[in-house]
Amino acid sequence: MLRRVDMSKQQTERRIDGQYKNTRALLDIQLTSIGASTLKYYYLYHLNKISFGIVMASSIIVTSALNSLQETIEKIDTTGHLETVHKTQ
Structure with a gap:
């Protein structure tokens, strides 16, 4: 029983870690997109x-x-x- 709980805990940690990495990757993509847009409008200005x-x-x-x-x-x-x-000024 203890082993099952330990396995479940590891799976949950892996799932949370995977979700964190996916969220972090999406956030990085969005920040890069926002940065590129900001830079584009800065240069256009x-x-x-x-x-x-x-x-x-x-x-x-x-x-x-x-x-x-x-x-x-x-x-x-x-x-x-x-x-x-010849104009003199």
């Missing part, structure tokens, strides 16, 4: 910030070039010819 910065810089450059072109066109319209003008 910074990539979006960088992209926004590039778009803003490009729009500033294009706006500056268009303003310069507009000044040149206005100068041609008023004088009839293009003169090189």
Whole structure:
């Protein structure tokens, strides 16, 4: 009888140990998945910030070039010819 109880105790311990290992493996998988998702969104956030910065810089450059072109066109319209003008700032 004592042997039977001892065997039953060992089986229960093995079952609990197996369940613990399975639970631990599932938890590790879920944590890895959460970590990967977090990392992905972190990098996407910074990539979006960088992209926004590039778009803003490009729009500033294009706006500056268009303003310069507009000044040149206005100068041609008023004088009839293009003169090189050196601006002092």
